[in-house]
Amino acid sequence: MGLIMRTVYVNGEYVSEEDAKVSIFDRGFLFADGVYEVTSVLDGKLVDFPGHCARLRRSLGELAMGLPMSDEDLLAIHRRLVVENKLQEGLIYLQVTRGVAERDFLFPPEETPRTLVLFTQAKPLIQSALAARGQKVVTVEDLRWSRCDIKTVQLLYPSMAKMEAKSKGADDAWLVRDGAVTEGSSNNAYIVLEDGAIVTRDLSNVILSGITRRAVLKCARTLQMKVVERAFSVEEALAAVEAFTTSASGFVTPVVEIDGQKIGDGMPGPTAKHLREVYIAEMRKAAI
Numbered sequence: 001m002g003l004i005m006r007t008v009y010v011n012g013e014y015v016s017e018e019d020a021k022v023s024i025f026d027r028g029f030l031f032a033d034g035v036y037e038v039t040s041v042l043d044g045k046l047v048d049f050p051g052h053c054a055r056l057r058r059s060l061g062e063l064a065m066g067l068p069m070s071d072e073d074l075l076a077i078h079r080r081l082v083v084e085n086k087l088q089e090g091l092i093y094l095q096v097t098r099g100v101a102e103r104d105f106l107f108p109p110e111e112t113p114r115t116l117v118l119f120t121q122a123k124p125l126i127q128s129a130l131a132a133r134g135q136k137v138v139t140v141e142d143l144r145w146s147r148c149d150i151k152t153v154q155l156l157y158p159s160m161a162k163m164e165a166k167s168k169g170a171d172d173a174w175l176v177r178d179g180a181v182t183e184g185s186s187n188n189a190y191i192v193l194e195d196g197a198i199v200t201r202d203l204s205n206v207i208l209s210g211i212t213r214r215a216v217l218k219c220a221r222t223l224q225m226k227v228v229e230r231a232f233s234v235e236e237a238l239a240a241v242e243a244f245t246t247s248a249s250g251f252v253t254p255v256v257e258i259d260g261q262k263i264g265d266g267m268p269g270p271t272a273k274h275l276r277e278v279y280i281a282e283m284r285k286a287a288i
């Protein structure tokens with residue numbers, strides 16, 4: 001895709017990205033029958049790798065998809081891709097699908113080999129222009145299915161929501177179900193109230209349990225910040241003093257505008273900035 005060809009991983013082999021191939025009969029291609037993880041890399045090390053592995057296992061389990069490979073095997077593949085691609089900062093994308101089978105709605109036999117693909121994306125994460133200026137979001141109806149807790153590759157609606165946001169001059173979309181914000185198109189959503197309390201949607205089937213969310217909430221609690229996990233409405237978000245999102249690719253990113261209305265003074269807020277710094281420092285220390 002770029003001038004420099006990456007080395008990617010496909011089903012046991014490390015090959016140049018131009019030689020990587022997956023069958024047209026892959027269940028991921030035909031049915032979006034697969035799950036994924038995105039792990040960030042800082043200083044050439046993996047951020048919260050055990051968290052991503054644990055969530056991958058859970059997603060696979062919910063879809064009755066085994067993966068005959070240990071976490072150590074997965075770690076070794078991630079590390080080799082970091083080395084082969086000289087990745088200092090960026091992301092590693094991992095996808096597992098149910099494998100290749102004749103097109104049929106029924107799942108193929110369990111012994112069907114999984115398709116496993118991983119690739120790197122070099123990208124500045126710490127020096128992020130979006131984090132410096134803060135993002136504008138628009139709210140859109142959450143029209144996804146009701147198992148958003150499973151990290152499936154079925155990302156058409158989040159993609160449509162992001163396109164809608166872009167067409168309105170915004171950076172991203174916040175999804176709204178029954179009047180309450182669930183999460184962002186590819187991140188978890190937070191508001192900060194007048195009394196300093198950080199509010200984010202409680203975990204359930206309508207949001208993805210973010211690996212960054214868990215770490216950031218731990219940082220917030222350690223810093224003696226008040227954290228409330230509950231639903232919040234769009235009206236409450238518009239009246240908040242601050243807002244932000246979290247994800248493996250964006251860490252903590254301030255939100256400065258919702259539906260064209262400034263949040264607080266329309267500048268990245270102190271809570272989000274502080275949490276971003278603390279989160280990055282903690283993750284750099286713990287990365288493997």
Ligand code: PDD
Nearest residue numbers: 038186187188208210211212213247248
């Ligand atoms: N997105 N919610 C949704 C719907 C997501 O797609 C993501 C991650 C998150 C945050 O999860 P985590 O903190 O574990 O990254 C929440 C990834 C980064 C992506 O699709 O690229």
